Amino acid sequence: MEFSSKLIAQAVKEIAKLPGIGQRSALRLALHLLKQPEAYTNTLSQALQDLRQKVRYCQKCHHLADENICEICTSPKRDNSMICVVESSQDVLAIENTNQYRGLYHVLGGVISPMAGIAPQDLQIDSLLARLVDNKEVKEIIFALNPTMDGDTTIFYITKKIQPFNLQTSAIARGVPVGSELEYADEITLGRSILTRLKM
Amino acid sequence: MFLSSLRLYQFKNYESFGAEFCPDVNIIVGKNGAGKTNILDAIYYLALTKSYFHSTDLPSIQHEKNLFTIKGIFSSPLTPKGGTDTIEDTKGLNFNIFLGIEKNQKKILRFDEVPYTKINEHIGKIPVVMIAPADDTWLHAGSEARRKFFDGILAQIDNLYLGYLLRYNHFLTQRNSLLKQCEGRTNRIDLTLLEQYDEELLYLCDKIFEKRTAFLEIFIPIFLEYYDFIAGNSTENTESPALSYVSQVAQEDFKQQFKNSLTVDIFKQRTSFGIHKDDFEGLLNGYSVRKFGSQGQQKSFLLALKIAQFFVIQQQKGFSPILLLDDIFDKLDDFRMQKLLEILQNPIIGQTFITDARPERSQHLFKNFIKKYQFLEL
Numbered sequence: 001m002e003f004s005s006k007l008i009a010q011a012v013k014e015i016a017k018l019p020g021i022g023q024r025s026a027l028r029l030a031l032h033l034l035k036q037p038e039a040y041t042n043t044l045s046q047a048l049q050d051l052r053q054k055v056r057y058c059q060k061c062h063h064l065a066d067e068n069i070c071e072i073c074t075s076p077k078r079d080n081s082m083i084c085v086v087e088s089s090q091d092v093l094a095i096e097n098t099n100q101y102r103g104l105y106h107v108l109g110g111v112i113s114p115m116a117g118i119a120p121q122d123l124q125i126d127s128l129l130a131r132l133v134d135n136k137e138v139k140e141i142i143f144a145l146n147p148t149m150d151g152d153t154t155i156f157y158i159t160k161k162i163q164p165f166n167l168q169t170s171a172i173a174r175g176v177p178v179g180s181e182l183e184y185a186d187e188i189t190l191g192r193s194i195l196t197r198l199k200m
Numbered sequence: 201m202f203l204s205s206l207r208l209y210q211f212k213n214y215e216s217f218g219a220e221f222c223p224d225v226n227i228i229v230g231k232n233g234a235g236k237t238n239i240l241d242a243i244y245y246l247a248l249t250k251s252y253f254h255s256t257d258l259p260s261i262q263h264e265k266n267l268f269t270i271k272g273i274f275s276s277p278l279t280p281k282g283g284t285d286t287i288e289d290t291k292g293l294n295f296n297i298f299l300g301i302e303k304n305q306k307k308i309l310r311f312d313e314v315p316y317t318k319i320n321e322h323i324g325k326i327p328v329v330m331i332a333p334a335d336d337t338w339l340h341a342g343s344e345a346r347r348k349f350f351d352g353i354l355a356q357i358d359n360l361y362l363g364y365l366l367r368y369n370h371f372l373t374q375r376n377s378l379l380k381q382c383e384g385r386t387n388r389i390d391l392t393l394l395e396q397y398d399e400e401l402l403y404l405c406d407k408i409f410e411k412r413t414a415f416l417e418i419f420i421p422i423f424l425e426y427y428d429f430i431a432g433n434s435t436e437n438t439e440s441p442a443l444s445y446v447s448q449v450a451q452e453d454f455k456q457q458f459k460n461s462l463t464v465d466i467f468k469q470r471t472s473f474g475i476h477k478d479d480f481e482g483l484l485n486g487y488s489v490r491k492f493g494s495q496g497q498q499k500s501f502l503l504a505l506k507i508a509q510f511f512v513i514q515q516q517k518g519f520s521p522i523l524l525l526d527d528i529f530d531k532l533d534d535f536r537m538q539k540l541l542e543i544l545q546n547p548i549i550g551q552t553f554i555t556d557a558r559p560e561r562s563q564h565l566f567k568n569f570i571k572k573y574q575f576l577e578l
Contacts, residue, residue: 112393113374114374114377114378114381114393115373115377119381119390120390120393149367149370149371150374153371153393153400156396157392157393157396160395160396161392186318186321187359188363
């Protein structure tokens with residue numbers, strides 16, 4: 001693509017670096033921005049700068065935060081007796097969207113996988129243990145990791161590490177997705193759903 | 201079930217290729233380098249999504265190209281032969297399989313235009329048995345070739361087994377990576393994590409050992425029957441062949457040995473005990489056929505293994521695998537060739553593909569053949 005303006009070319013080049021955005025979409029966005037009042041681009045670029053400069057990781061749960069401690073950890077409305085262990089911040093957002101959980105979180109930053117070079121000490125496992133030492137209110141740890149072999153290994157690993165704290169541990173249920181059909185569920189999922197069936 | 205039509209695009213030596221096949225015997229003839237074997241490999245690809253001859257997909261893409269596609273149309277006979285979990289029972293009489301492989305991209309596999317999310321789910325739907333000159337790795341290569349042979353059969357007839365094996369390989373790689381990261385020092389290992397991997401591996405060792413043992417109980421009698429048939433053994437003149445499964449898991453103190461070897465494992469940076477060390481030994485009169493068998497005995501042994509593979513899959517699935525015979529007539533003497541032709545006339549054997557560089561030889565061999573056959577000249 002050739003542009004009449006170097007400035008547009010530069011903007012398109014930068015926008016196209018975003019995931020899921022190609023040259024064409026980038027050009028469309030750039031042209032759209034040009035049509036907006038200048039105030040809008042000012043707000044947008046300010047928001048982007050603040051995003052990069054001010055957002056940090058919560059020192060307690062390692063979720064995204066504006067301050068040293070995130071709003072979930074400081075909220076008086078949250079149930080301090082439960083910690084839900086997840087892989088990434090996206091997972092926190094996904095669970096928050098359900099409006100079904102009022103406890104706290106702990107973001108590991110990945111799962112244990114020696115072949116990918118991720119050892120337990122590369123994850124926020126020690127900081128979870130430290131949290132349990134500091135916070136005696138915690139009664140239950142809920143694991144919401146992806147149901148992969150390495151996800152399961154990580155669950156078992158952390159379960160062993162937190163044994164001295166005598167907490168209740170649980171993992172999110174696995175089974176047939178709502179609105180899908182049994183016929184299309186894979187055998188492992190369906191087998192597990194039968195074994196861990198619910199009382200009605 | 202049989203393959204009625206095949207389309208290739210940028211696959212090996214074919215820029216594009218199309219052919220129709222008959223449900224019985226298809227004899228593919230052509231000069232050396234014409235691409236006879238490549239057609240068999242394409243059929244193998246449709247069944248198992250990988251090449252019989254190469255461990256990676258890159259050599260199967262035409263030179264200087266980025267991708268290849270294979271499409272096959274399969275037809276089911278009007279009268280299903282029963283069995284569960286097979287395509288034979290499902291509604292349609294025709295279905296098509298599409299496989300597309302592009303450099304540095306995920307494989308695309310579609311069943312009647314519907315993409316698979318997990319390619320493993322396809323394995324076993326179209327059973328195939330390939331008999332090729334490269335099979336002699338069973339005799340001449342390391343134990344891995346022999347494990348692969350039996351794993352390949354088990355994976356096609358038992359989906360649970362494939363699951364166990366994939367899990368085992370995953371955790372074995374994780375454990376070995378963990379061992380490597382210790383760089384030989386015992387105090388650097390994360391014992392909690394190691395124990396986790398050990399627990400998984402030991403559990404899977406038991407499961408896989410049970411499956412392999414149970415499988416051989418079905419496989420061996422069929423193998424022995426065909427060995428005797430191919431070798432021309434009678435009750436007076438017998439070579440008493442045998443096939444034995446050698447596994448550390450069979451030892452009573454296996455779990456203890458596995459755990460005791462930790463120091464050695466850390467030093468060697470790999471896992472010394474487990475089902476990845478299993479081996480299978482072929483015996484004639486109690487002696488290793490690999491080390492002491494004559495050329496003829498070894499040929500009979502290999503052919504009997506392959507024929508047994510066919511009949512075991514047929515028995516377990518309730519319908520016949522597609523049989524692919526690559527360049528077989530070059531490797532067999534007249535006696536064994538006659539025996540093989542007799543086996544091929546067995547009505548249980550379904551669609552068969554045979555390659556031959558010498559059309560006049562095949563024409564002569566199939567003169568009195570009782571099944572239908574068709575020649576495809578390249």
